[in-house]
Amino acid sequence: MKDLMPPARYVETINRWMRTNQPILFVLTSAGFEINTLASIESFEWKETAGSGDIAYTLKLKKYRHYGPRRVVVTADGSEMKKGKKGRANDRQIPKTYTMVAGDTLWGIAKRFLGSGARWPELQKLNRISDAEIRRLPVGKVIKLPAGVKADA
Secondary structure (H helix, E strand, C coil): CCCCCCHHHHHHHHHHHHHHCCCEEEEEECCCCEEEEEEEEEEEEEEECCCCCCEEEEEEEEECCCCCCCCEEECCCCCEEECCCCCCCCCCCCCCEEECCCCCCHHHHHHHHHCCHHHHHHHHHHCCCCCCCHHHCCCCCEEECCCCCCCCC
């Protein structure tokens, strides 16, 4: 067994651990149970016992829990699933409309939302856009999208 340090040295060490706000490994083994966990030091109070050079102390610990990002598995349908747990249902609302911005055309919107630019006549018919209006669609015009479209915007 190693030689013991003076009690004041232990007090300095525990105070230093407390100041760093880092978790410590707390290990306690007895006949009845065993504790081996990370903990943070919440408080440390001590006093010297009369004339012996020993100290009496009170130490309050709090179990330390790691936090941070968790690994997830992305499934084929693009949803995320935590390891070992069933994934959450995709309750994201798919827009039923699209607001035009500068440079948009029905061809571009059809390609983006319907998968093929050649489907632009569907948008024209659904939105009752005349042939004369197609070349000069205003920025900010709200375009209805067919039901069941997977919108990415």
